[in-house]
Structure formats: C-alpha cells, structure tokens
Amino acid sequence: QKEVEQDPGPLSVPEGAIVSLNCTYSNSAFQYFMWYRQYSRKGPELLMYTYSSGNKEDGRFTAQVDKSSKYISLFIRDSQPSDSATYLCAMRGYGQNFVFGPGTRLSVLP
C-alpha cells in the first residue's frame, strides 16, 4: 500500500460544478497537509495548507482534514475552466519530508 493514495483521474466536470478531490493516507503521524495545483509544464503552486484536523476556506477553495479516517479533501466551488490542472496533495509529520500523492488531473469544461 502506498503511503498516500490519490485517484489520478482524469476528472471532467462542467463549468460551475462543485469539485471534490481526495487523498487517503496510511501514516498516522502526518500532521501537516497541503494542496498544490500544477498547470501543464509549470511547477506546482501551493493552494491550501492545514495543520491537524479541521476545515479551512479560502475563496472558492475549502480544504478538509479527517485524521480519524486518514482522509483529506479539497473542494472547489463554482469551478472554472482556469481550474483545469493537476492537483497534488502533500503531507508530512513532525520533522519529516513531505510525501506527495500522484495527483488528480481535473478538466473543467466550458
């Protein structure tokens, strides 16, 4: 079992839809959780970060962490074609390096 699992997609949704992206993990020591967005041929861009469990909202983006289920989510409201990208989750424990999920390719159709 990989340390971080993520559905690679591709996930296609119509413009305006609510998108749900998810990662599961196996290491209960993970405390810091990040979501990155990567456009084609570009470096990943940090979107959201959370520490431990709970929700965090920033504009159209909401990150959720459920440590009891070892499950994190990123929700995108009112999705736009410009949201089409690969979304990577990343997580780490204290004093550890980040472990990345393989990424989910999202396509928002106009």
Next chain:
Amino acid sequence: GAVVSQHPSWVICKSGTSVKIECRSLDFQATTMFWYRQFPKQSLMLMATSNEGSKATYEQGVEKDKFLINHASLTLSTLTVTSAHPEDSSFYICSARDQSSSLGELFFGEGSRLTVL
C-alpha cells in the same frame, strides 16, 4: 506566497555535455531544498534533498555522480546533469522549504525542461 526562482526554464543540449540548473529562494532562507524529476502526465519523483553546507541526500536509484547537487548558500542550490544523454530529457523541478514558517511550507520553482539531443 514565497517565491522560488528556477533557471533556465528550458535548455537544449547535445549528448555528452553537462547542464546546470539553478534554484533560488528569493525572499526566504532555505537550509533544505529538494530536486524532483517529472515525466509527462506523471507525478513528482523526488531525486535528492539538498542541504546547505553539506552533501545532498539522494533517493534510491538516483546516481549521485550523474546528478551533482551543490547547496552553497541559504538561497541557492544547483543541479548539474553531467554527461547528459537523451534519456535524461525530462522536466526538473526544485522546491524550497520556508524554515521561518511553523508549517514549513514547500514552495516550488517553475521547473526546467531539459532536452538532450
């Protein structure tokens, strides 16, 4: 957010030559930087961890004599692909960890596309 600059963004070289890629943290200090390789439509593959003032730590299967890493200052790490071959053609990305932040976020450079002819 913090900015990490990577240069060059793309490079074409002949087989057998060496290519150097620079990674700079522009507005924060980074004692640790990371180098990744990414093939089309695949995820990031960590190659090595670059530590300021000491030797880099390479992931299993990555040739340290092929991919030379130098981290001479708190804002600069370089990756040199030595004696490049066509199979080294790839997208190379660096990241730097913001040590001043309690979360220790990773910020990525824009990536460098290497094509070896």
